[in-house]
Amino acid sequence: MELPPLKSDKEISQRWLEEMLARKIGCAVGVKFWSVRLPEGREGFLSEVAFVEIQYEEEIDRKDESCQLVFKFLPHDSDLQSFMAKGGLAEREVEFYKFISSKEFKVIHTELPVPEVYFADYSEDAITLVLRDLNQDKYSSVIVRDGSTLDQTKTALRAMAIIHGAGYLYLCQYGKQNNLATLAAEFRNDFYDQFFLPNLNTLVEMYKGTSLADIFKALIPLTKEIRSTSHRNPFLETVVHGDLWAGQLLYSHDQQAVSVIDWQFCHLDNPVSDLMSMFFMSTDPWVLENHLPEILEDYWKTFCKVLEKGDGDKIIQGLEQLAANVEDMWMYGFMFLAVSLHDFLNGDNISRDRLDGAMTFLERRGVFSKFLAEFGDK
Known part of the structure; x- marks a missing residue:
């Protein structure tokens, strides 16, 4: 039976579920009962979500x-569909799950801190991802307006270090072709300006009468240079999430583990880009001011452990190089915060204190002045 991606929960059928489960489990199944529950509100900005419970019987043991x-x-909204199509976002998320499910990748690493995938496919007008519902394992989202704590940040970045390390090993062994072809394609991120430019203007208004307003005005014609920060400052190349913040993380009940979700912006890039995303879209700026070396060391230890299990000879950089690259990448973190500003303010996901703290952090490090000295005359 052909198993096409579905456009919505209304297209879910018993036959589709039986074929999907048979492919996942490896034997024929009979679905006895299934139910669909829709969330009370939007679960994600770029997708529609349905929670499905299935009771079934395997034909082999009749258990x-x-x-x-x-x-x-896909989201119902036509503008969001167009946004996703322009960035190739649906394809990227599907191809990420196909990539980590491939035989070649499983030789590199068998368990990643991401939901177990049952089905992933897309067509020109549909995408369907079927994942294990981690709510049953007591995983949940933890979004703090004033910023993620030190422990929450370290837990998130340890999870990403596992993915970064495994992705790096895969690239060393197999290159960018075949399973990574879609993610290796040039990321069409010019559509960021759809959010970047209006949000910079919002920052100008929010900080009117301060020196920051003048800085944000000066940055408006320089979005291309800000977006290319990662390309100008290479470190390592691996599989990155591309939109890492607390809203894309499901924490265990004790917050000692995390599962990373929503891989629409996945691509190959400098792993520090994910650190920047987490730092400025989620982490409490006080944590960065006081614990940055500790966070980086914790991340790097996990990254190196993954590589040592695969091929220790592949470690070509060190903690000092990581820390230096972080210092070169701060404007990338500012970009993530600026691009997400309207959504965060509208969703009450950021406090003014955290926003002010992030800007103060960047000012104290001379990030804006250094960037404008290099590019401000363009």
Whole structure:
């Protein structure tokens, strides 16, 4: 049976579920009961979500089983669909899950801090991702307006270090072709300006009468240079999330583990880009001011452990190089914060204190003045 991606939860059928489970499990199954529950509000900016519970019987042993799954579909909004198409976002998320499910990748690393995938496919007008519902494992989102704590930040970045390390090993062994072809394609991020420019103007208004307002005005014609920060400051190349913040993380009940979700912006890039994203879209600026070396050392230890299990000879950089690259990448962090500003303010996901703290952090390090000295005459 052909198993096409679905446009919405209304297209879910018993036959589709049986074929999907048969492919996942490796034997024929009979679905006895299934139900669909929709969230009360939007679960994600770029997708529609449905929670599906299935009771089924495997034909081999006739044993009753059940599973709780999350289905992700294209957003209903036509503007969001156009936004996703322009960035190739649906393809990237699907190809990420296909990549980590490939035989070649599983030789590199068998378990990643991401939801287990049951099905992933897309067409020109549809996308369907079927993932294990981690709510049953007591994983949940933890978004703090004033910023993620030190422990929350370290937990998130340890998870990303595992993914970064495994992705790097894969690239060393297999290169960018085949399973990584889609993610290796040039990321069409010019559409960021759809949010970047209006949000810079918002920052000008928010900080009117201060020196920061003049800085934000000066940055408006320099978005291309800000977006190219990562390309100008290479460190390592690996698989990155591309939109890492607390809203894309599901923490265990004790917050000692995390699962990383929503991989629409996944691509190959400098792993420090994910650190910048987490730092400025989620982390409390006080944490960065007082614990940055500790955070970087913790991340790097995990990254190196992954590489040592695969091929220790592939470690070509060190903690000092990581810290130096972080200092070169601060404007990339500012970009993530600026691009997400309207959504964060509208969703009450950021406090003014955290926003002010992030700007103060960048000013104290001379990030804006250094950037404008280099590019301000363009």
